Amino acid sequence: xxxxxxxxxxxxxxxxxxxxxxxxxxxxxxxxxxxPDRRGVVASASYEARAFGLHAGMxxxxxxxxxxxxxxxxxxxxxxRAASQRFMAILADFSPYLEPVSLDEAYLDVxxxxxxxxxxxxxxxAIKKRIKAELGLxxxxxxxxxxxxxxxxxxxxxPDGLLEVAAGQERSFLSPLSVTKLPGIGNKTERxxxxxxxxxxxxxxxxPLTTLKSHFGVSGELLWHYSRGIDDKKVEPPAEAKSISRxxxxxxxxRDRSRLKATLRYLSERIGSQLRQRGKQARCVIxxxxxxxxTTITRHHTLRQASDSDQTIFDTGVELLNQALSQEKQKxxxxxxxxxxxxxxxKQLDILDLSAQRLERLNKAVDHIRNKYGFTAIQTGRTLLLxxxxxxxxxxxxxxxxxxxx
Ligand code: TTP
Ligand code: MG
Numbered sequence: 001x002x003x004x005x006x007x008x009x010x011x012x013x014x015x016x017x018x019x020x021x022x023x024x025x026x027x028x029x030x031x032x033x034x035x036p037d038r039r040g041v042v043a044s045a046s047y048e049a050r051a052f053g054l055h056a057g058m059x060x061x062x063x064x065x066x067x068x069x070x071x072x073x074x075x076x077x078x079x080x081r082a083a084s085q086r087f088m089a090i091l092a093d094f095s096p097y098l099e100p101v102s103l104d105e106a107y108l109d110v111x112x113x114x115x116x117x118x119x120x121x122x123x124x125x126a127i128k129k130r131i132k133a134e135l136g137l138x139x140x141x142x143x144x145x146x147x148x149x150x151x152x153x154x155x156x157x158x159p160d161g162l163l164e165v166a167a168g169q170e171r172s173f174l175s176p177l178s179v180t181k182l183p184g185i186g187n188k189t190e191r192x193x194x195x196x197x198x199x200x201x202x203x204x205x206x207x208p209l210t211t212l213k214s215h216f217g218v219s220g221e222l223l224w225h226y227s228r229g230i231d232d233k234k235v236e237p238p239a240e241a242k243s244i245s246r247x248x249x250x251x252x253x254x255r256d257r258s259r260l261k262a263t264l265r266y267l268s269e270r271i272g273s274q275l276r277q278r279g280k281q282a283r284c285v286i287x288x289x290x291x292x293x294x295t296t297i298t299r300h301h302t303l304r305q306a307s308d309s310d311q312t313i314f315d316t317g318v319e320l321l322n323q324a325l326s327q328e329k330q331k332x333x334x335x336x337x338x339x340x341x342x343x344x345x346x347k348q349l350d351i352l353d354l355s356a357q358r359l360e361r362l363n364k365a366v367d368h369i370r371n372k373y374g375f376t377a378i379q380t381g382r383t384l385l386l387x388x389x390x391x392x393x394x395x396x397x398x399x400x401x402x403x404x405x406x
Contacts, residue, residue: 002145002167004114004145005110005144006124006141006142007105007151008091008139009104009154009155010104010140011140011158012045012047012159013083013103014043014044014080015030015045015049015073016138017079017137019046020135025071028070029045029046029052029054029069029071031046031073032073032074032075034074036061036064037061039061039249039251040059040060040249041056041057041058041059042057042060042063044056045063047159052067054066054067087104087106087131087135088100090134090135094113095110097109097235099237099238100238120143120164121164124143124162124164125162128141128162140158142155142156143164144165144167144170146232148182148183148226149173149229149231152174155181171228173229174201174227174229175200179200182201182204184219184222184226192216205224207224241342242342243339244342245336245337245338247334247337248334248336249334250263250335253292255330260332261318264314264317264321265310268317270375271310271338272310273310273375275308275339276308276363276364276367278342280308280342280344280345281307281343282303282341283306283340283343284300284339284341285313285316285337286298286300287299287300287320287321287335288335288336288337289335290332290333290334291331291333292333294333296334297324299320299324300320301319306341306345308363309359309363310363311359313339
């Protein structure tokens with residue numbers, strides 16, 4: 001039996017959440033990502049702003065030049081995360097076969113569900129209605145027999161769209177569209193394809209498989225299948241994250257050790273708190289630095305014993321930072337820290353290791369207060385310095401990252 005899959009993606013997600021909170025922004029050019037005089041890029045642009053050429057990833061300064069009348073909003077990740085959780089909960093009510101892809105995007109396997117809703121199309125209408133009624137947000141939905149076609153269809157139908165591609169029509173639906181509509185085709189791949197005389201997905205679908213493989217390796221095979229509307233991938237529940245990382249860009253490049261360390265301390269605390277919330281420990285700590293000339297390096301260190309302690313993550317990060325700075329004289333533009341090789345916590349702490357037990361109790365107490373009163377309710381001496389660097393909100397400092405990641 002042919003599968004029936006939906007791809008659901010919220011329209012101008014971050015901006016729309018702001019418009020729900022602030023209805024006078026509806027119907028206007030709005031940008032979330034930061035104030036125009038700051039460095040950074042557009043995270044989300046309203047469709048009215050897109051009419052001026054604005055899009056995600058564009059530097060804010062360019063966005064402001066093209067559309068000075070737009071409202072620029074810093075954005076608040078916790079708000080978007082909360083909206084995302086409610087969005088996913090609505091989808092999970094419709095089918096248990098849910099695969100969240102990002103905050104505002106998910107696949108739903110709905111094979112056989114037409115008996116409940118009359119048709120899959122009607123089911124999609126019901127999903128859109130609930131999202132609108134409960135969250136005030138617009139969603140676009142693609143329906144087809146495989147994931148890649150649903151994704152192209154939802155994108156094509158935006159905003160507030162609904163597009164169903166009938167079984168058997170996958171290839172003819174894709175054929176006239178530009179190759180850039182296929183997921184995974186960035187500027188570089190597009191240039192190579194154009195060089196081969198391929199502009200539409202139809203052009204791509206008649207290329208010999210061997211030609212595509214010779215240019216793109218295994219991805220060539222994937223492209224060849226996609227172009228014919230073939231994608232066997234299942235809708236799968238999310239795998240557990242294999243790593244956690246946090247990073248931020250500085251307002252001004254710096255080599256000031258106390259600033260760098262204060263930021264590292266804050267990021268380490270956020271990671272420690274995430275680890276403990278998920279009941280995980282990490283074996284590997286990774287430091288990321290981007291220097292003034294945009295050179296980016298990562299350095300990692302494997303711990304002898306897995307840990308979820310802020311202090312251990314921070315200490316390891318500082319060691320890696322000192323090593324890196326001794327080899328490079330440039331100022332730092334971005335600093336990030338991450339952990340990987342996540343494991344279940346060791347069953348029992350060594351009962352003789354009183355300091356480890358004390359540390360665990362302290363971490364628990366801090367997490368408890370932060371869950372109740374917000375992340376900045378407790379600050380360590382070192383992170384207090386950050387007050388001058390970042391805006392402090394209820395959920396912590398607002399970091400400057402292109403994706404507004406926590
Ligand atoms: P998208 O779904 O790609 O974009 P969108 O929802 O703003 O607009 P639409 O789907 O209607 O085209 O991304 C979802 C959110 O993810 C977006 O609102 C903001 C965030 N995001 C970033 O922070 N940085 C980015 O570069 C992109 C593409 C998205
Ligand atoms: Mg979206």
